[in-house]
Amino acid sequence: MSRMTEQSVGATETLPWSSGAARSADIELAIFVLADGFRPDVFRALCESGKLPNFSRYLLREGSHIEGVTVLPSVTDVAYLPMLTGQYPGTANMPGIRWVDKSQFTTGKFGVSGHRSYVGPAHFRFNEDLPASLETLFELSPKSMAVRSDIHRGLSSGSNRFHGGSWPFMLFSHYLKRADFVDRFAVNSLVKGLNGDSGDLPRFIFLPLLDVDTASHARGPHHQRTLKAYQRIDGIIGSIVSKLKNIGVWDRTHLMVASDHGHTQTYDHLDLTKLISELGYSVFEHPSIYPRKVDAAVAVSGNAFGNVYVASEGRWERALIGDELEREHRQMLDILRGRPEVEWAAYRHDNGAIKIISDSGAGLMNREGERFTYSFDGADPLELGISGASIHETDALELTAEGRFPDALEQLWQIFTSERTGDLVVTSKPGYDLRGKREWPEHRSSHGALCSEHMKVPILSNLPLAVSGPARTVDIFPTIAESLELTSTKPIPGRSLW
Numbered sequence: 001m002s003r004m005t006e007q008s009v010g011a012t013e014t015l016p017w018s019s020g021a022a023r024s025a026d027i028e029l030a031i032f033v034l035a036d037g038f039r040p041d042v043f044r045a046l047c048e049s050g051k052l053p054n055f056s057r058y059l060l061r062e063g064s065h066i067e068g069v070t071v072l073p074s075v076t077d078v079a080y081l082p083m084l085t086g087q088y089p090g091t092a093n094m095p096g097i098r099w100v101d102k103s104q105f106t107t108g109k110f111g112v113s114g115h116r117s118y119v120g121p122a123h124f125r126f127n128e129d130l131p132a133s134l135e136t137l138f139e140l141s142p143k144s145m146a147v148r149s150d151i152h153r154g155l156s157s158g159s160n161r162f163h164g165g166s167w168p169f170m171l172f173s174h175y176l177k178r179a180d181f182v183d184r185f186a187v188n189s190l191v192k193g194l195n196g197d198s199g200d201l202p203r204f205i206f207l208p209l210l211d212v213d214t215a216s217h218a219r220g221p222h223h224q225r226t227l228k229a230y231q232r233i234d235g236i237i238g239s240i241v242s243k244l245k246n247i248g249v250w251d252r253t254h255l256m257v258a259s260d261h262g263h264t265q266t267y268d269h270l271d272l273t274k275l276i277s278e279l280g281y282s283v284f285e286h287p288s289i290y291p292r293k294v295d296a297a298v299a300v301s302g303n304a305f306g307n308v309y310v311a312s313e314g315r316w317e318r319a320l321i322g323d324e325l326e327r328e329h330r331q332m333l334d335i336l337r338g339r340p341e342v343e344w345a346a347y348r349h350d351n352g353a354i355k356i357i358s359d360s361g362a363g364l365m366n367r368e369g370e371r372f373t374y375s376f377d378g379a380d381p382l383e384l385g386i387s388g389a390s391i392h393e394t395d396a397l398e399l400t401a402e403g404r405f406p407d408a409l410e411q412l413w414q415i416f417t418s419e420r421t422g423d424l425v426v427t428s429k430p431g432y433d434l435r436g437k438r439e440w441p442e443h444r445s446s447h448g449a450l451c452s453e454h455m456k457v458p459i460l461s462n463l464p465l466a467v468s469g470p471a472r473t474v475d476i477f478p479t480i481a482e483s484l485e486l487t488s489t490k491p492i493p494g495r496s497l498w
C-alpha cells in the first residue's frame, strides 16, 4: 500500500466509530464541495506527484482522507441524495436519472405518464420529486447557501446562486464537452456571496463542481485533459480557502470534499433498448416518449446502470417477482445474462429476496432484521466468496469494501426498496455501457454500476475526523449536521464520521 492509500495522511491513526468526542473546533461554517466524478486512485496519484497542492495542504496534511463508497446507481444528482438528504436513491424512491413508475405508467392518446428523465432541462424536476419523508441539509440548517444545486428544498429565495440562469451554460457544456467555465461561474458566484459582514455568512454551503466528470465522459478518466480538470478544481479549493482566510473564518470552517462516483473508460456500447426490441418487445425509452403501445421500458443511468421494466400480459401495475418474471420473460433473462457486455442482472425474488444472475452463476440475498444472508450457485456473481453466510449490517461495508462490488449487499438492498426500481436491474462491465445510439456526443467514459471503479470515492475533510474508513457517502450528511450541532429529524442510515 502506498503512503497515499492510507485513509488519513498526517492526521490520525485508524480509530473505531466515534461517539462524537472528536469534534475539535468551534465550527461556524460547513462547506461541502462535491467533486463530481473524482476517482480516488487518480486523485491520489496527482497528489503524490505534487499536482494538487491545495488538496494536499488543506485536506490531506491537516485533515482526513477517508476511503469512501457511493451508492447504486453511482450517477450524478441521484448520488447527491446521500450527502444532501442522508438517504439512498432507493429509500428516496428516485432509483436513477431516468425511471418509470409502473403503478402510474399509462400510454394514453396525448402522452405517456408515470416516468421521469432528469437529463437536460428536466433536471429542474429533481427537486420537485424529493419525497416529503426526507429532509435536506438546507431544511435542517435554514441559513444555507448553494450554487447551482438541483436539490434545493429548504433554501431561501436567492440562496441557490447561479441556478435558474445556468441552463444555457449547461447546454453549451454538454455539446462543448467541457465544464471548466460552468465551474468558474459557480465559484465566482459563491465568492461574491461571501462578501459582506462575517455575521451574515451562511452556516452551510454546497458547491458541486462538474469539470472532472464532463472531461472524463468526453475523453476518459485518465486523459491529460481530465487530469487538468482535477488541477483546476485544486485551484478552486485554493481560492475558496483564500477567501475564507481573508474574511477571517477559515479556522472555524469545516470543509468536506467528496465525489459521487468514479469512472471507467468506455470502448463499446451495448444498445440495451435495441437488444430488448430485437426480442420482440415494443420498448419505451427517453427521449422518445410519444404515445404508443409498449410492453417494455428501458431507463439507463450513467450509462452503466439500467432499470428495465416489463408489462405482464399488458398490465403495468406493479413490479414482477421471481417466478412471474422467470416464467414470462425467461428468454430476456437468458439473453441478458449471457451477453459479454453485461456484468449481471438483479431482480426481486420470493419472500423479499433479491436474485442476481450472471453468465456463470446466480446469487440470492435477503435481509432479516439487522442481518443479510447470501448464497450462490455456480460462480458467485457478486464475487463475495461468502456463500451461506449471515452478515450483520454493521459489517456489510467492511467485508465487501475491497471486493469487486463494494457494499454490494447494502446497495442492492436499498435500490430494491423503491417500487420505481426496474423489474430488472442491469449493469454493464467496465469497458461497456448500455445506452447505444442515444448518447451524443458519444461518452468515452461511464459510471452508474456497482463495480469498485464506479463505487470508490474519496471523502476528504480539512479537520481530522475520528473515522478513517471505509465509510459511505450517506455518512456525510450526519457528519456535516454534527459539525453544525444539528441532528436529523428523520431516520437516516448513515453515521457521523466525527
Ligand SMILES: [Zn+2]
Residues within 6 Å of the ligand: 037, 076, 213, 214, 217, 302, 447
Ligand atoms: Zn457523469
